[in-house]
Amino acid sequence: MTDHHRSVFKARPLAAFALAALGVLFAWTAAAGPQVGEPAPPFAVADTAGKTWNLADLKGRKVILEWTNDGCPYVRKHYGSGNMQALQREAAAAGYVWLSVISSAPGSQGHVTPAQADALTAEHKAAPAAVLLDPAGTMGRAYGAKTTPHLFVIDPAGILVYMGGIDDRATSDPADIPGARNYVRLAMADLDAGRPLAHPVTKPYGCSVKY
Amino acid sequence: MGSQPLTRAQRIRHLLQAPLCALLLLAPLLAWGNPVSTANVTARLLAEHGPAVPGLPLDLLLALDIRPHWHTYWRNPGDSGEAPRIDWTLPPGVRAGPLQFPAPEVIRVGPLANFGYSGRALHPVTLRIPADWPVGEPIAVRAQAHWLVCEEYCVPESAVLDLTIPTAAQAGPSDPRVRDDFARARAGLPAGTIDGAELAGSPSGLRLSLPSAPLGGAPKTVRFFPDAWGLIEHAADQPWRRRGDRLEIDLTPGEAASATDPGGLLVVTEAAGPVRSFTLGVSRVAPVPAPVTAAPAPADLGLPLALGLAFLGGLILNLMPCVFPVLAIKALGLAGQAGLPARERVLHGLAYTAGVLVFFAGLTAILLGLRAGGTAVGWGFQLQYPPFVAIMAYVFLVVGLALAGALTLGGTLMGLGGGLTAGRAGTGAAFGTGALAALVAAPCTAPFMGAALGYALTLAWPRALAILLALGLGLAAPFLALSLAPGLARRLPRPGVWMEHLKGFLAFPMLATAAWLVWVLSVQAGPTGVALVLAGMLVLSLGLWVRERTRMAPVGWQRAGAGAALTGLLLALWLGFATAGPTTAGARLAAEPTRGGLQAEPWSAARLAQARAQGRPVFVNMTAAWCITCLVNERVALNTQRVAAAFTAANVLYLKGDWTNRDPEIGAYLAGYGRSGVPIYVFYPAAGEPRVLPQILTPGGVVQALGTASPDLGQSDGR
Numbered sequence A: 001m002t003d004h005h006r007s008v009f010k011a012r013p014l015a016a017f018a019l020a021a022l023g024v025l026f027a028w029t030a031a032a033g034p035q036v037g038e039p040a041p042p043f044a045v046a047d048t049a050g051k052t053w054n055l056a057d058l059k060g061r062k063v064i065l066e067w068t069n070d071g072c073p074y075v076r077k078h079y080g081s082g083n084m085q086a087l088q089r090e091a092a093a094a095g096y097v098w099l100s101v102i103s104s105a106p107g108s109q110g111h112v113t114p115a116q117a118d119a120l121t122a123e124h125k126a127a128p129a130a131v132l133l134d135p136a137g138t139m140g141r142a143y144g145a146k147t148t149p150h151l152f153v154i155d156p157a158g159i160l161v162y163m164g165g166i167d168d169r170a171t172s173d174p175a176d177i178p179g180a181r182n183y184v185r186l187a188m189a190d191l192d193a194g195r196p197l198a199h200p201v202t203k204p205y206g207c208s209v210k211y
Numbered sequence B: 001m002g003s004q005p006l007t008r009a010q011r012i013r014h015l016l017q018a019p020l021c022a023l024l025l026l027a028p029l030l031a032w033g034n035p036v037s038t039a040n041v042t043a044r045l046l047a048e049h050g051p052a053v054p055g056l057p058l059d060l061l062l063a064l065d066i067r068p069h070w071h072t073y074w075r076n077p078g079d080s081g082e083a084p085r086i087d088w089t090l091p092p093g094v095r096a097g098p099l100q101f102p103a104p105e106v107i108r109v110g111p112l113a114n115f116g117y118s119g120r121a122l123h124p125v126t127l128r129i130p131a132d133w134p135v136g137e138p139i140a141v142r143a144q145a146h147w148l149v150c151e152e153y154c155v156p157e158s159a160v161l162d163l164t165i166p167t168a169a170q171a172g173p174s175d176p177r178v179r180d181d182f183a184r185a186r187a188g189l190p191a192g193t194i195d196g197a198e199l200a201g202s203p204s205g206l207r208l209s210l211p212s213a214p215l216g217g218a219p220k221t222v223r224f225f226p227d228a229w230g231l232i233e234h235a236a237d238q239p240w241r242r243r244g245d246r247l248e249i250d251l252t253p254g255e256a257a258s259a260t261d262p263g264g265l266l267v268v269t270e271a272a273g274p275v276r277s278f279t280l281g282v283s284r285v286a287p288v289p290a291p292v293t294a295a296p297a298p299a300d301l302g303l304p305l306a307l308g309l310a311f312l313g314g315l316i317l318n319l320m321p322c323v324f325p326v327l328a329i330k331a332l333g334l335a336g337q338a339g340l341p342a343r344e345r346v347l348h349g350l351a352y353t354a355g356v357l358v359f360f361a362g363l364t365a366i367l368l369g370l371r372a373g374g375t376a377v378g379w380g381f382q383l384q385y386p387p388f389v390a391i392m393a394y395v396f397l398v399v400g401l402a403l404a405g406a407l408t409l410g411g412t413l414m415g416l417g418g419g420l421t422a423g424r425a426g427t428g429a430a431f432g433t434g435a436l437a438a439l440v441a442a443p444c445t446a447p448f449m450g451a452a453l454g455y456a457l458t459l460a461w462p463r464a465l466a467i468l469l470a471l472g473l474g475l476a477a478p479f480l481a482l483s484l485a486p487g488l489a490r491r492l493p494r495p496g497v498w499m500e501h502l503k504g505f506l507a508f509p510m511l512a513t514a515a516w517l518v519w520v521l522s523v524q525a526g527p528t529g530v531a532l533v534l535a536g537m538l539v540l541s542l543g544l545w546v547r548e549r550t551r552m553a554p555v556g557w558q559r560a561g562a563g564a565a566l567t568g569l570l571l572a573l574w575l576g577f578a579t580a581g582p583t584t585a586g587a588r589l590a591a592e593p594t595r596g597g598l599q600a601e602p603w604s605a606a607r608l609a610q611a612r613a614q615g616r617p618v619f620v621n622m623t624a625a626w627c628i629t630c631l632v633n634e635r636v637a638l639n640t641q642r643v644a645a646a647f648t649a650a651n652v653l654y655l656k657g658d659w660t661n662r663d664p665e666i667g668a669y670l671a672g673y674g675r676s677g678v679p680i681y682v683f684y685p686a687a688g689e690p691r692v693l694p695q696i697l698t699p700g701g702v703v704q705a706l707g708t709a710s711p712d713l714g715q716s717d718g719r
Helices: A002-030 A073-080 A083-093 A114-124 A137-143 A183-192 B008-031 B176-188 B305-319 B324-336 B344-372 B386-404 B415-420 B427-441 B450-455 B460-484 B486-491 B497-549 B557-579 B605-613 B627-636 B642-651 B664-672 B699-709 B711-716
Strands: A043-045 A052-054 A060-065 A096-102 A130-133 A150-154 A160-164 B041-047 B058-066 B070-078 B085-089 B106-107 B112-120 B121-126 B138-151 B156-167 B192-202 B205-211 B220-224 B240-243 B244-249 B265-268 B275-284 B599-603 B618-623 B653-658 B680-684 B691-693
Touching: A002 B220, A043 A130, A060 A137, A060 B305, A073 A083, A073 A183, A073 B486, A083 A096, A083 A183, A083 B265, A083 B605, A114 A130, A130 B711, A160 A183, A160 B642, A183 B680, B041 B138, B058 B070, B058 B112, B058 B138, B058 B156, B058 B176, B070 B106, B070 B220, B070 B244, B106 B305, B112 B599, B121 B176, B121 B680, B205 B275, B205 B605, B244 B557, B244 B605, B344 B460, B386 B497, B386 B557, B427 B460, B450 B653, B605 B618, B605 B653, B618 B664, B627 B699, B653 B664, B680 B699
Parallel strands: A060 A096, A096 A130, B192 B275, B599 B653, B618 B653
Antiparallel strands: A043 A052, A060 A150, A150 A160, B041 B058, B058 B121, B070 B112, B070 B138, B085 B138, B106 B112, B138 B156, B192 B205, B205 B244, B220 B265, B240 B244, B265 B275, B618 B680, B680 B691
């Protein structure tokens, strides 16, 4: 009798867990894109030098993904002002691997050859660890990248911890940068302090990714 | 003095001034004025009336004429983009209201969607003029408008629009040059507000439910545009349907679905009518009415207990009318082989058991796979797919015909059917019979099996598999026992002519099952579906009959007969798969009038939540056409005068959900009670916890269940 009772007692959290897992499963399948708190979608994409960057190889490193398109006025807002480059250098200094991703399809705005991408990086004095070329849009779709810029932060365990805009001023006006709340900077600060992120999901803004 | 020669510095200044002057002259034309044309847009600021009257509002209009194929954005621009905005420079006391946005269109960009306008965007805005504004003094309005305009490229543009509005004591007539523009602008604005819209979580995402009455006629297209980013995936399809007096729209949750304000705009087009839009006041409602913690026993079942129950359930399945004939025939076959060596008999029994277990393992794999795929399925889900029902009806027809002696089935023609013919001894046939027994047993959820199955489907896969295999073991046990214990086998009746009679008689349960399946199909696929499956049965029987007649004929004729049978089979399969087309709306059963005078409304989570919020007791009945238990319960318990009187007396709302076809919302409801199949009967008293009724109902039991919640009713029961 007592054994029976014990087994019932033990089964309860198990069943609750299973139900919760089922709920998570539904939630996961219901939403199309990646979820904060879940493993970041895997990718293996070549950079401008032909080197393949695989998320699995970056375990143990903090990663920032930035979707970009040089023709987009919202991207220009942040590169023209030096805001994005400053953030890239700040992230690199804090140990982040910053990967800029170009998902523009061939013939679309922002599509560049590796040489053109390198030239743009040099021209902007940008400081990403690499620029990934994703002309098929595979990586972009896996991440549900919608705008340029659109930013994602991944923790050393490979968990997606932030996705959204660079800041809270959804305009193309560089004058809005000084007063803006930079969500990526806040995410880095929270992650490095071991705090849960105050703003894990925000609205990305800008031009559409030219899939 | 003549003109002094210019100094070098003066010359330079002149040289600089010339283009500067030209620029200053040109600049107003480019950036100031009204209208202003930029590279992609011509912007105008219009006033509706000539002289404005101090103290009265005046409507202005920002009109953007957009270059072909380019677009500007709605207030929620969708996946990218930016809504237009205006920075006003107004005289003291004059105020401008918010920029208004007409109903947008969906502009798809690859996998993304934007909300906005092409061709022309008209944004009304109301200007408030103070009552003490000196009459006759014009009002100078300067609007610095900013907008993003995109084709593939995006260009942020802006213009300074100046407008001087005269004032007078009397309002002037509306300006005929802008009358049409204002009329068009107003036609694009919401026709009204619909209150009572509810947003709930559902297994497939989010479901928006709203009263459909304000929409008027039959909408042709319906789309919900959320006010804010993050609520839904903007590009996702929005399947919608009318259910009773509500319109339901399925939405895919966005990145911040639970943290975002659920309001938005509903845009409706009618067959011949214009586009109309409505502002929606949306409130969130709880996803599944019963919290998981309130679920009864199933969630708390221990694994050994669940395994035991599953085994017992499997045993009982042997007595189900749709399984017993299979077992009986098998036992008959065994009796026919009484002289077989024990080893072969055991092999036979093990093959049968293996057939059952492999089927259950396969079904578990499929079920868990589908569950992982997010499809809300429940036990018996095979019978929710009309072609499956059609094909099962064929199988039972053919088996029935064979048992009745009209056909001789070779073991090779149909693995499953062949296994059923009495006397065939192959272990392969035994395996097939086992699998068939399990296949037909699956939807016959015996009352307490629902609990074991519901429990199993919420578990991690090894445990779910263990429970379903225990169920299969229970199903296979009697036959296995017969083949393992020679003592039992010897007690079986001697073979004789009675076997032929019994075999002939057993054709009728088979044909009855076929008839029942056709009826199930009639609910799922309507008269067309029935016509298709009956035609399929006809051609199949004809083909098999031709084959039967030519069986003893010369080889050429035999080939023709086999060809005819094959043709009949293929035609029948084609007709069977065609039944997937004419699926009727799910509310068939729910709408079926009930004889006992008990009026049912179709179940929806929203309706349930609404009634509960109003403090009205609710009785929920989840049923399906293929669920015999459900139908028996309705006949003998629910549709009786006594129950109807009790329902009326207690003002109970009777909600009936139809699970005949797949319905994720009902799936979620069942899961909320730890069930994966029907029936389930839940009574929600006006106040207090919902109560789950047993799966076998009696009129007294139902009345008592209502009565325990309301003592008065218990007395009225005695009348």
